[in-house]
Amino acid sequence: MKRRNFIKSTSVLGAGALILPNSIFAKTAGLQRKVRLGFIGVGFRGQNHLNEMLKRNDVEIIAFADPDKRMIASAIEMLSKSSQKECQTYSADDYGYRKLLARDDIDAVFVSSPWSWHYRHGTEAMRSGKIVAMEVCGAMSLEECHGYVKTYEETKVPIMVMENVCYRRDVMAVLNMVKKGFFGELVHGQGGYEHDLRGVLFNDGETAYNSGVEFGEKGFSEAKWRTEHYLKRNGELYPTHGIGPLANMFDLNRGNRMLYLQSMSSKAVGLSKYIREHEKGGEQHPNANLSFNQGDVVTTQIKCANGETLMLTHDTSLQRPYNLGFRVQGTEGIWQDFGWGNNEQGLIYFEKKMDHDHRWKNTKEWLEKYDHPLWKRNARAAEKSGHGGMDYFVDNAFIECIKNDVEFPLDVYDLASWYAITPLSELSIREGGAPQNIPDFTNGKWRQRSNSFGSSNKY
Amino acid sequence: MKRRNFIKSTSVLGAGALILPNSIFAKTAGLQRKVRLGFIGVGFRGQNHLNEMLKRNDVEIIAFADPDKRMIASAIEMLSKSSQKECQTYSADDYGYRKLLARDDIDAVFVSSPWSWHYRHGTEAMRSGKIVAMEVCGAMSLEECHGYVKTYEETKVPIMVMENVCYRRDVMAVLNMVKKGFFGELVHGQGGYEHDLRGVLFNDGETAYNSGVEFGEKGFSEAKWRTEHYLKRNGELYPTHGIGPLANMFDLNRGNRMLYLQSMSSKAVGLSKYIREHEKGGEQHPNANLSFNQGDVVTTQIKCANGETLMLTHDTSLQRPYNLGFRVQGTEGIWQDFGWGNNEQGLIYFEKKMDHDHRWKNTKEWLEKYDHPLWKRNARAAEKSGHGGMDYFVDNAFIECIKNDVEFPLDVYDLASWYAITPLSELSIREGGAPQNIPDFTNGKWRQRSNSFGSSNKY
Numbered sequence: 001m002k003r004r005n006f007i008k009s010t011s012v013l014g015a016g017a018l019i020l021p022n023s024i025f026a027k028t029a030g031l032q033r034k035v036r037l038g039f040i041g042v043g044f045r046g047q048n049h050l051n052e053m054l055k056r057n058d059v060e061i062i063a064f065a066d067p068d069k070r071m072i073a074s075a076i077e078m079l080s081k082s083s084q085k086e087c088q089t090y091s092a093d094d095y096g097y098r099k100l101l102a103r104d105d106i107d108a109v110f111v112s113s114p115w116s117w118h119y120r121h122g123t124e125a126m127r128s129g130k131i132v133a134m135e136v137c138g139a140m141s142l143e144e145c146h147g148y149v150k151t152y153e154e155t156k157v158p159i160m161v162m163e164n165v166c167y168r169r170d171v172m173a174v175l176n177m178v179k180k181g182f183f184g185e186l187v188h189g190q191g192g193y194e195h196d197l198r199g200v201l202f203n204d205g206e207t208a209y210n211s212g213v214e215f216g217e218k219g220f221s222e223a224k225w226r227t228e229h230y231l232k233r234n235g236e237l238y239p240t241h242g243i244g245p246l247a248n249m250f251d252l253n254r255g256n257r258m259l260y261l262q263s264m265s266s267k268a269v270g271l272s273k274y275i276r277e278h279e280k281g282g283e284q285h286p287n288a289n290l291s292f293n294q295g296d297v298v299t300t301q302i303k304c305a306n307g308e309t310l311m312l313t314h315d316t317s318l319q320r321p322y323n324l325g326f327r328v329q330g331t332e333g334i335w336q337d338f339g340w341g342n343n344e345q346g347l348i349y350f351e352k353k354m355d356h357d358h359r360w361k362n363t364k365e366w367l368e369k370y371d372h373p374l375w376k377r378n379a380r381a382a383e384k385s386g387h388g389g390m391d392y393f394v395d396n397a398f399i400e401c402i403k404n405d406v407e408f409p410l411d412v413y414d415l416a417s418w419y420a421i422t423p424l425s426e427l428s429i430r431e432g433g434a435p436q437n438i439p440d441f442t443n444g445k446w447r448q449r450s451n452s453f454g455s456s457n458k459y
Numbered sequence: 460m461k462r463r464n465f466i467k468s469t470s471v472l473g474a475g476a477l478i479l480p481n482s483i484f485a486k487t488a489g490l491q492r493k494v495r496l497g498f499i500g501v502g503f504r505g506q507n508h509l510n511e512m513l514k515r516n517d518v519e520i521i522a523f524a525d526p527d528k529r530m531i532a533s534a535i536e537m538l539s540k541s542s543q544k545e546c547q548t549y550s551a552d553d554y555g556y557r558k559l560l561a562r563d564d565i566d567a568v569f570v571s572s573p574w575s576w577h578y579r580h581g582t583e584a585m586r587s588g589k590i591v592a593m594e595v596c597g598a599m600s601l602e603e604c605h606g607y608v609k610t611y612e613e614t615k616v617p618i619m620v621m622e623n624v625c626y627r628r629d630v631m632a633v634l635n636m637v638k639k640g641f642f643g644e645l646v647h648g649q650g651g652y653e654h655d656l657r658g659v660l661f662n663d664g665e666t667a668y669n670s671g672v673e674f675g676e677k678g679f680s681e682a683k684w685r686t687e688h689y690l691k692r693n694g695e696l697y698p699t700h701g702i703g704p705l706a707n708m709f710d711l712n713r714g715n716r717m718l719y720l721q722s723m724s725s726k727a728v729g730l731s732k733y734i735r736e737h738e739k740g741g742e743q744h745p746n747a748n749l750s751f752n753q754g755d756v757v758t759t760q761i762k763c764a765n766g767e768t769l770m771l772t773h774d775t776s777l778q779r780p781y782n783l784g785f786r787v788q789g790t791e792g793i794w795q796d797f798g799w800g801n802n803e804q805g806l807i808y809f810e811k812k813m814d815h816d817h818r819w820k821n822t823k824e825w826l827e828k829y830d831h832p833l834w835k836r837n838a839r840a841a842e843k844s845g846h847g848g849m850d851y852f853v854d855n856a857f858i859e860c861i862k863n864d865v866e867f868p869l870d871v872y873d874l875a876s877w878y879a880i881t882p883l884s885e886l887s888i889r890e891g892g893a894p895q896n897i898p899d900f901t902n903g904k905w906r907q908r909s910n911s912f913g914s915s916n917k918y
Binding site: 184185187188196260262264265266267269270273295296297299301302303306307308309311315318319320321322323329330331332333334336338339347349351358359360432433434435 | 643644646647655719721723724725726728729732754755756758760762765766767768770774777778779780781782788789790791792793795797798806808810817818819891892893894
């Protein structure tokens, strides 16, 4: 599927609004108009994206929609310190985003809303002709995943899943080595989200991190909505940080695909203990006796069409150092990560290149030597960006793909299949570990689709 | 169940042969007679045990049984260099072990035979009143596991599962910290057997390691029989190195137990590639086109009665550094291993003891400080023993438990449940990942049984 077709089929919609990749000016020598952006959700994550966009001279901020007036005020404050003008805001209620989407002067939107709103925000944006940058999470239901694909196939409006860990420097260096064949034929991969979120899931309602034991109505920022999922659900709630990087290495939806998964959940003891032991909590605190459903450690095994196995771990409610726990293993190499992406935080081994010595090497030398061209070229631009520079790359890719009229490297099929891991893992756990088929959202196209992620040194 | 009961119920069998823990002299001031040993299987693993026994002055080597005359000759050679006299050998055919078991001057046997012989050797030994030191593997079938338990319960002749990794120095130091409560409430554990065995599974029929691509009749040592399992089976073939250490930490069969498991297997490409690329193999070698059934990486998720999850990995047919991949995670601590047990080959984190800094520490300082009393006391004795000293401890425990008239810390219920992982994982994989119940071999006694492993600093 070439972007050309997309342009043809949508160009009838009108030349006034740039609702499609700005192919009109991408074909000429330079940019003739900026990419006009709306933001649905300007909480801390939306503000990260806004921060990235404010550094650019090829975009224009048109509008924000968020019912949280404190967050809207922060976003306006950021804007006021920039060279961009003020913009329209929609914060009267939960549905202000519809007014934003009704505008005809917005090309693309960043969706950084609570998980349960992603589907409405994403699909309504596509239906209104706005290209979508969709923040990560897992789906609320499998039906949502089919809905994203259906909406895309009906509208042809592109949606990119904004998985920043795909752009982590060590991850991209390893991808580079995978593509060069250093790992031989891939056999097994691991990743996940192993991050102590207790201080994020609970706060005092004012200060976002480590400030208390409240959540929901009494919480602030993520504690307002994320914690509820831990109360009611039990599964691989946040699969994309793990599966995204693996997907690019294992060619998921592009020559390979996920066939089925089986999940298992440990008991849930971390969050209650946190509340009981917190200075603002204690045994008598009303939240101390809540029964959280989400197991502290949820592991998910995934079988791929080409015979590889993948393993994801969701581990966010216990004390622990941050570590997404990547492992990439093939017939000629193996990589094991134990940190947050610094180049010395991992072990690597290539039998042939290391003279069969059966000894792990620290990753530093290898990750430096095989630094991905995209990082090599853009490291300085990414220096002050969020999450160790990853945010620069994922946001840059979104804008550059629009400007250069090329397919997003992480598209609706990736989004649907990655998001699907969540409801399927929940079902597997409810059914005592029963394996669950993962739909082929590409409807067979995975066999022909090619893997373009990281193939450019520009985006 | 106290050993006292065992003594009472078996003492009628006759006072001539010391077929039970030598409680008769254990009750007196000192040893009055040595523990008399037979060896069923004197291949390299049996020779390791023999080597340990030859260092002791409290045992006597009575007989060897092994159909492999080359291995018998090696064992005799070892004996001749020791202070022990020569001993009887049974090597005429596969059933020489029955003549060994028929003797009335043997107290205990070491079984170090090919996996498919363990059941016959172990249960027939129990039925002949010989206390059993059983080498590790997984069962050929679930029926075998029930059979070990039935045989033990009928004969009351003890059998110890000789899992040496339970005695690895880092593993025991972590166990020590677990028992001290450093990890809080345990939630998740990982381990397995991640060891490149390609050079063991194939050889030239003469030299055991890395010497060729033959196996079965044309192979030597383990290649003679182990490789066949990779050809025909697909599962967690070797679960005990992983589950043993975890069992002691998670109180399996002693206040906790494994409820069910689900396994997944990757494709099998490592062994064929090895044969094709070996200088003595090649594309034209008859073994190059064999289709091995055993997946290169098999992962197994296990749910425990107390809500914890365990994960085992069997990964023995790809290039990789040795690493059993232990992880022990609780509400207050987490340990991650990445080597072969040296004290600096791991990462550890205890939130409260490390001032909430969210940074892994190298294990060295912690493993040294909390070195297990058993190791602290016996490190010098173990210095020249196999597998980094582990073999000293496991073999010493076997003999000392007999002499001191105490239950083996790793007993028939451990053996049955650990061995059961293999046939159940095979079934799970055959059934596309379907979860499989793990029988309660203790028949409810797991609730009362207490965990004695490592509780003595003598054995």
